[in-house]
Each structure stands twice: as C-alpha cells, then as structure tokens.
Amino acid sequence: MDRAERTDQGNSAAHADVCSRLLGIAVQIESAVDNAAAVHLLQQGTAALDADAAVFISFVRDDVTLASYRYLLACDPVWALQYAQNGWCLDDPWLRYALYNAAPIRAEELPPLNDRERWVVDGAAHFGFVSTLIVPVPSPAAQSRVAVLCLGSAQRQHFVGEGYGRIRLLARSLAMELGDWMHRQVRADLMAQARITEDDLVLLWHQQQGHNSKVIATLMKTEAKTIDCRFQRLSLKLGAANRRAALRVAEIYGLI
Numbered sequence: 001m002d003r004a005e006r007t008d009q010g011n012s013a014a015h016a017d018v019c020s021r022l023l024g025i026a027v028q029i030e031s032a033v034d035n036a037a038a039v040h041l042l043q044q045g046t047a048a049l050d051a052d053a054a055v056f057i058s059f060v061r062d063d064v065t066l067a068s069y070r071y072l073l074a075c076d077p078v079w080a081l082q083y084a085q086n087g088w089c090l091d092d093p094w095l096r097y098a099l100y101n102a103a104p105i106r107a108e109e110l111p112p113l114n115d116r117e118r119w120v121v122d123g124a125a126h127f128g129f130v131s132t133l134i135v136p137v138p139s140p141a142a143q144s145r146v147a148v149l150c151l152g153s154a155q156r157q158h159f160v161g162e163g164y165g166r167i168r169l170l171a172r173s174l175a176m177e178l179g180d181w182m183h184r185q186v187r188a189d190l191m192a193q194a195r196i197t198e199d200d201l202v203l204l205w206h207q208q209q210g211h212n213s214k215v216i217a218t219l220m221k222t223e224a225k226t227i228d229c230r231f232q233r234l235s236l237k238l239g240a241a242n243r244r245a246a247l248r249v250a251e252i253y254g255l256i
Helices: 003-029 035-048 077-085 093-100 115-125 164-193 198-208 213-220 224-237 243-252
Strands: 053-061 067-074 131-137 145-153
Touching (some): 035 053, 035 067, 035 164, 067 164
Antiparallel strands (some): 053 145, 131 145
C-alpha cells in the first residue's frame, strides 16, 4: 500500500468518525431535559464539526407586531447580550435568510443589505463568527415560525474545501434535531402558561376543519351557545381576538 492509499484510508476513517460522533450527538437531543442539556449537546456538536462557536435561534411571530426569540448559545454570552441590547434580531441578515430559504449557506455568500445588517455581522465576528455557516430550520408555519443554526469559526474561509459538503449535511442534521427540540419546548410552555386543556385542543381541531358552533355542539352533545362561550375563553387564554385568530396562534405554535 503506497502513501496515497494510506492517506485516503486515514481520511475516510477520520470522516467516518466525525459522522458517527455528530449523529450520536444529534440522537441525544430529543431526550434533552432542559436548555442546559441542549446547550451542552450543541457545544459538543460544534466541536465535532470543527467550529469555534455556535448559536441556535428560534423565532416565532404571532402577528406583524408581536414576535419572540429563544437562543441556545455555544459562544461567548457577551455576544448574546449585545445582540439583545442592540435589537440586532430586527436586522440580522442570517435570520432574514432563514425566514425565506431552506438550504444552508455560507455568510460570505449573503452580503448585508444595509449598515444595520453590516453591524450585526461585524459584531458577530468579534465573538468567533469570522466565517459562518447558516443552517435554516424551516417549518410548516413558514415565516411565522423558523429557526436557524449559525456555526462560526475564527478563521476566514473556514467552511470551504472538500470537507464542506459533509459538514453542511451534518450541520443540517444537528439543526433539524435542535429545531424539533425547541419547537416542543415552545409548545409545552404555551400549553402550560395558557393552561390549554385537551378539550381546548378538540375545539381548535374543529375550528381547523371549518366546523361552526352548531356542528361542533351536535358532535359534542351540547349547545351552540356553550361552544361560543368556550371559544371566547380559549381566545382569551391565547391572547387572540377571536376563534380564527386563536386557531392561527395554535397552528404557529404547533398546538394542533
């Protein structure tokens, strides 16, 4: 066996080891009991992908005026503090990309549109995101619910070369598992905070099917006015103006 063959075999073994490590980490995410456990796995995944930093952002927009963000950080927390204090979420080009695209992309392929976006990118570069791989996690709720994994390196042109395709694929696996985990947390939190019951979910399902109060009342063996009252209470729980708005909130947060 010549040197080239030994090198190829060594590279193949190293690649297989990285894949095995990353997939093992991704499998564990589903059973993460809290944010700390999820962050620990994100840190492990970041190291397995030979990155220096990572942030996972979950974005949910109830309507044009109300939005919420959640983060898992495998980077300097000072960056997250600056991100929040400066309101960079409103001008984040990486999140903007994730809202409308599903394919991973390198940050250098996504030039900032204005000075505000440039400030966000420059700020991230000081905390390990000189080179960045952006991995969107789309959802059925389209622009109303999305997440994105940003993997950073302190080295320029880090995510290039023959290994990029493998990293891209593995990063997507990690991002999708984190997205599913975060979605379950957001859903569970809303269920608990709004005190949503199984009966409430049944009502929402009927609304989704287009059933009016009379039809629902017949199916549930009660009166239409009772169904109307229950929808009013449910709408208040979800902070919605009416049953149609309540259904939209339920769909965005994956209650049904």
